[in-house]
Amino acid sequence: MLSYNSLRIVCPFRALLHPNWLMTNRQTVNKTVTCSAHCVSNNFPKKDTWQRQNNLKPTGNERKLQYSTYAASSPRNYCTGQFKLNCWNCKQPLDQTPAFFCMTCKAVQPPEEDTSLFNIMDCDYKFSLDTHKLQKRYLHLQRSLHPDNFSQKSVEEQEYSESYSALVNKAYHTLLKPLSRGLYMLELKGMVIEEGTDSGADPEFLMELMEINEALDEVKTPEEANKIGQHTKELALVSSSLSGKQAVLTEEIDAALLKGELQSAKALLAQMKYFANIEEKVKEKLSEFM
Amino acid sequence: MAIVSLRNSASSLLLFSRRLFSPELKAQCLYHIKVVDHYENPRNVGTLDKNSKNVGTGLVGAPACGDVMKLQIEVDDHGMIVDAKFKTFGCGSAIASSSLATEWVKGKSVEEALKIRNTDIAKELCLPPVKLHCSMLAEDAIKAALSDYRIKQQDKKEKRVQATG
Numbered sequence: 427m428l429s430y431n432s433l434r435i436v437c438p439f440r441a442l443l444h445p446n447w448l449m450t451n452r453q454t455v456n457k458t459v460t461c462s463a464h465c466v467s468n469n470f471p472k473k474d475t476w477q478r479q480n481n482l483k484p485t486g487n488e489r490k491l492q493y494s495t496y497a498a499s500s501p502r503n504y505c506t507g508q509f510k511l512n513c514w515n516c517k518q519p520l521d522q523t524p525a526f527f528c529m530t531c532k533a534v535q536p537p538e539e540d541t542s543l544f545n546i547m548d549c550d551y552k553f554s555l556d557t558h559k560l561q562k563r564y565l566h567l568q569r570s571l572h573p574d575n576f577s578q579k580s581v582e583e584q585e586y587s588e589s590y591s592a593l594v595n596k597a598y599h600t601l602l603k604p605l606s607r608g609l610y611m612l613e614l615k616g617m618v619i620e621e622g623t624d625s626g627a628d629p630e631f632l633m634e635l636m637e638i639n640e641a642l643d644e645v646k647t648p649e650e651a652n653k654i655g656q657h658t659k660e661l662a663l664v665s666s667s668l669s670g671k672q673a674v675l676t677e678e679i680d681a682a683l684l685k686g687e688l689q690s691a692k693a694l695l696a697q698m699k700y701f702a703n704i705e706e707k708v709k710e711k712l713s714e715f716m
Numbered sequence: 717m718a719i720v721s722l723r724n725s726a727s728s729l730l731l732f733s734r735r736l737f738s739p740e741l742k743a744q745c746l747y748h749i750k751v752v753d754h755y756e757n758p759r760n761v762g763t764l765d766k767n768s769k770n771v772g773t774g775l776v777g778a779p780a781c782g783d784v785m786k787l788q789i790e791v792d793d794h795g796m797i798v799d800a801k802f803k804t805f806g807c808g809s810a811i812a813s814s815s816l817a818t819e820w821v822k823g824k825s826v827e828e829a830l831k832i833r834n835t836d837i838a839k840e841l842c843l844p845p846v847k848l849h850c851s852m853l854a855e856d857a858i859k860a861a862l863s864d865y866r867i868k869q870q871d872k873k874e875k876r877v878q879a880t881g
Contacts, residue, residue, distance in 0.1 A: 621780045621849040623856040639805040696779030703782035
């Protein structure tokens, strides 16, 4: 039974052995390259990435390393050196990652743990995502994965389709909005925005936020119908200046994440969060007018 | 995977049924009555003249939830806080925490106000664990206002020294 300590020892040793692989790994993360087959992630490499490294000639030592790291990362699979997952139904190997359905028996598969949401939605791991592609992929996946398609199937299939469908929903909604997408990308790199006061916040920025919020507060729901037009215009002004600011922020966050500047990305995402809150308030006010 | 999803759905079903059949648990899911009181009848909402030498302004933000809080204190010549005003844009707990903070600092000296802790605020408002950071924000706002006041007072002293020297 391998402990986590041995896993840690293996990691740097592996880094010595395959520096090229790790280099490509890091580079492909930062490049805007379609990487469906190469399943890149910044976490500890999952089982699927090992099977993709066809260019590495497996030596005896390497096999041992591979085996020990694999077994430690998923202790439930005490299989003898197999890195591919098998279909729960027909036991045939699943060739795709992520595998939604078995190629052989067409049974729906359970979602793999720790699969990146980017992988599931087959989107490039970058902040400037193509949301049209994302939406198409989402509809395509739900058409086949939705639990309604499995009402006549076995209990396992119903459960797997439910969990996969829910995961696809989560992936779509997380990746759709820039704020949640950025926060998720930070999370993948082990960074979260802590709760509590931001001591490094720019006082002028906070002052600006206060002023926007106060201006928004001033816009009361008018009693006279003819005032609605005027107030709607005021709200539209606030809304458009917000959109402008958010567009600038989106570009800056994209640049920061591409360069790997996580701290500045985190600070920018925090700013985006403040603006997102204001945007919510604008929407609420607008709906009050309706 | 099936076991996990089964457990999740079972636990969510339990939660749902608990909400349906236990009215006292249902109350815990809502804001505490004290928080609602501060939200509906906030005390000391407003602004003080931030250019005045006797006014300290604390402006703090919480990036995780996007809340912004401004707390201002007016201090007399004896170091006693005679007035306090706040403006908070955020959740009900944040508004209640800052409203309570302005109530508490009034009548205290600058040194006494420094001793106000977020745990006291949270206890008074019965804040749930997920909202404890709101009370932290209020404590930080008090400290920021006091710090701003102190800086202004030091500037005032230095100017006086320069004028006489």
